[in-house]
Amino acid sequence: MIMQFFSLQSFNCKIINCSFGDLSFNGEESTSGAPREGAPDRCYFPGEGSTDQCSLLLGAPLPPSLGSTRSVLLRVLPFLREHQIGALVRTTCTFNWNFQLSQSLAQGGETESRAVMGRRPCCSKEGMNRGAWTLTEDKILTDYVKVHGEGKWRNIPKEAGLKRCGKSCRLRWMNYLRPDIKRGNISPDEEDLIIRLHKLLGNRWSLIAGRLPGRTDNEIKNYWNTHLSKRGQGKERGPKSNHSKVGKKPITVKVDEDLVSSRVIRTKALRFKEVFITPDAQQHRIENHHRNVAIPPSMDPNLVQNVPAGSESSDRSLITLSSNEEYPVDFMVDISAGEISVPEIFASDFTSFSHDLGASEMDKVMRGDDADNYMSKIAPSQAFLLPEEMEQNWSGSDYYIQANLDSDFGSLTAFLESAEEWLI
DNA sequence: AAACGCTTCAACCGCTACTAG
DNA sequence: CCTAGTAGCGGTTGAAGCGTT
Numbered sequence: 332m333i334m335q336f337f338s339l340q341s342f343n344c345k346i347i348n349c350s351f352g353d354l355s356f357n358g359e360e361s362t363s364g365a366p367r368e369g370a371p372d373r374c375y376f377p378g379e380g381s382t383d384q385c386s387l388l389l390g391a392p393l394p395p396s397l398g399s400t401r402s403v404l405l406r407v408l409p410f411l412r413e414h415q416i417g418a419l420v421r422t423t424c425t426f427n428w429n430f431q432l433s434q435s436l437a438q439g440g441e442t443e444s445r446a447v448m449g450r451r452p453c454c455s456k457e458g459m460n461r462g463a464w465t466l467t468e469d470k471i472l473t474d475y476v477k478v479h480g481e482g483k484w485r486n487i488p489k490e491a492g493l494k495r496c497g498k499s500c501r502l503r504w505m506n507y508l509r510p511d512i513k514r515g516n517i518s519p520d521e522e523d524l525i526i527r528l529h530k531l532l533g534n535r536w537s538l539i540a541g542r543l544p545g546r547t548d549n550e551i552k553n554y555w556n557t558h559l560s561k562r563g564q565g566k567e568r569g570p571k572s573n574h575s576k577v578g579k580k581p582i583t584v585k586v587d588e589d590l591v592s593s594r595v596i597r598t599k600a601l602r603f604k605e606v607f608i609t610p611d612a613q614q615h616r617i618e619n620h621h622r623n624v625a626i627p628p629s630m631d632p633n634l635v636q637n638v639p640a641g642s643e644s645s646d647r648s649l650i651t652l653s654s655n656e657e658y659p660v661d662f663m664v665d666i667s668a669g670e671i672s673v674p675e676i677f678a679s680d681f682t683s684f685s686h687d688l689g690a691s692e693m694d695k696v697m698r699g700d701d702a703d704n705y706m707s708k709i710a711p712s713q714a715f716l717l718p719e720e721m722e723q724n725w726s727g728s729d730y731y732i733q734a735n736l737d738s739d740f741g742s743l744t745a746f747l748e749s750a751e752e753w754l755i
Numbered sequence: 756a757a758a759c760g761c762t763t764c765a766a767c768c769g770c771t772a773c774t775a776g
Numbered sequence: 777c778c779t780a781g782t783a784g785c786g787g788t789t790g791a792a793g794c795g796t797t
Contacts, residue, residue, distance in 0.1 A: 462791085463765070485782070501783075502766065537785060552786070553764050759797080767789075774782080 460494045464503055468493060472500055473508050506547045513545025517554050525551055526559060 460468070475491040481504065484497035493500065506512075517525070521543055528539045536548035536555075543551065 461767080482783080497782085498768095498784095499766075505784090506765075534786065548785075549765075556787095557763060757797100760795090762794075763792085765789105765791095768787085769785105770787100771785080772783085774780100776778105776780090 459488075459496055461499075464495075464507075468495065469503070469508060472503060476504060476508070502549075506549045511545055512547065517546075517558075521546070522554075522559070525555065529555065529559070 464472075471491050471493045472487065472495075475487055475493070479486075479490075484501040487493055487497055487500045488495060495503070524543060525539060528542055532538050534552075536552040540546050540548040540551050
């Protein structure tokens with residue numbers, strides 16, 4: 332299906348070059364409610380290989396009772412697209428638009444075409460790739476983000492020539508291509524933190540992920556669903572499980588360069604025993620976090636490198652960290668002020684409130700069988716080691732709560748609301 | 756070796772929140 | 777205030793990997 336271009340104007344339908352299946356329409360034009368023979372009556376497609384062409388043809392006068400033409404269009408078009416595409420039946424085309432479409436539509440003008448078409452679907456299924464990403468697609472996306480920065484996801488398909496919808500591009504970048512992504516197995520410490528944060532936040536995966544540098548919400552969500560949630564159901568897997576073998580039998584990566592451009596990447600099969608990070612990468616992450624501009628790994632010499640276990644790093648300047656080791660504090664980068672990170676939390680290690688709560692109550696908390704009571708007792712500022720400005724904000728805000736056992740949050744809900752503000 | 760079932764996780768879907776006009 | 781566009785979030789799906797029989 333190719334619909335190269337057409338324009339609509341008040342009382343005017345112009346079809347310059349339109350084809351669908353075996354039918355094609357060239358140079359048909361109707362003006363002033365006098366449609367020409369051969370004009371298709373129903374068609375609504377984003378053009379393939381085009382910038383922002385949309386097509387629209389309706390073959391019947393619109394009853395005034397239906398409301399404005401615009402509102403009719405917004406309701407009718409998706410339906411036509413779904414059910415009547417291809418029904419290019421020749422009928423009289425009687426348009427009586429209540430609004431004027433300027434030539435900008437025909438010229439690829441975006442604003443007006445969007446106004447006409449209403450809210451377009453996230454992406455057209457037509458001509459868009461789906462499923463696993465290829466290395467070529469990754470390259471295109473990372474190159475684009477390098478130049479333009481994050482955001483503007485919707486522009487990527489047409490500006491970068493990537494046949495992925497913006498939403499998919501964003502997801503790919505956020506969950507895989509970002510240079511600060513840390514891959515490898517979830518460490519016991521991270522797992523413990525996830526459990527604690529989930530106890531506090533529930534399924535707020537994004538918030539939880541924000542406290543584990545380099546981890547994505549998707550990753551944590553998956554980890555929770557596949558590992559941790561089962562524990563609560565008493566279904567923790569035994570030593571025969573795949574999970575128990577993760578890390579013991581790392582998978583090495585062997586790339587066939589001849590196939591690089593066409594092969595689908597199966598990233599999920601890659602498990603890494605070791606994580607390499609250069610000292611510069613830490614600063615890089617900090618800077619990028621503040622700039623909110625990411626640099627693609629392919630272009631960034633400072634990126635965090637995931638190296639399959641068993642492979643040799645040729646760069647001995649790299650700091651090698653085994654996932655089995657304790658994370659050095661300086662490895663877990665605090666990527667921004669006001670953000671609570673793993674090292675902060677483990678630096679505090681909850682000792683402040685364990686001190687106040689007492690060992691037995693702390694045990695309850697960690698067992699999860701007295702969370703509400705625990706929530707009612709601790710002060711947020713005690714829960715983690717806060718950056719100074721955060722503490723100041725807290726102490727200066729209405730939400731500040733005395734850090735002693737006499738504090739009363741009133742309810743768990745109230746606490747969570749407060750904690751949420753604090754966490755955010 | 757093949758079949759089967761379970762596990763994993765990247766990607767998708769639908770929805771909501773936010774923002775700009 | 778309303779509407780449309782967009783980003784982001786959480787739930788879900790399904791293909792591939794892996795273990796067991």
